[in-house]
Amino acid sequence: VISVTNVKNTQYATQLLAQTSLRNILGTKSLQEILTDREAIAASMQSHLDEGTDPWGVKVERVEIKDVRLPQSMQRSMAAEAEASREARAKVIAAEGEQKASRQLKEAADVIAESPI
Incomplete structure (x- = not known):
């Protein structure tokens, strides 16, 4: 119900939040950390996303980083x-x-x- 009144398209809003969160997190890491610490980055992403989407009534259950392309x-x-x-x-x-x-x-x-x- 909260998501209907505050955000019209929760999927799109979550996607945008994921992109900005990922950019913010990766901006603090070295290339070596990005390549080796995928699980830690994914956990941090999940925490940020879950916190950001909670007011919309959305629960982020899992974040995976499948591939890193340079x-x-x-x-x-x-x-x-x-x-x-x-x-x-x-x-x-x-x-x-x-x-x-x-x-x-x-x-x-x-x-x-x-x-x-």
Whole structure:
């Protein structure tokens, strides 16, 4: 009865509330949290939705996050970041190898310098 007097289309109003709640919740999370904490996000969504729809006489029983899709531009950015990270690690490994080789060359030079001829 409450929903009839306050909200004309409870399904549409609930859908809009779900969208805004999801945006608000996801805005506080990192991408890693979004990908790994779906259950916690769904529980938070259910709490927000149930609280928001209670005055309309609507009970939200379950919220599920089935899939997380990223925009193409974000996928490209993440791929570029991963590539840069791999290149940086490769450079560090190469530099460590060169440092080790130069230490060994110095040790060899020291041994040769100390040898009587």
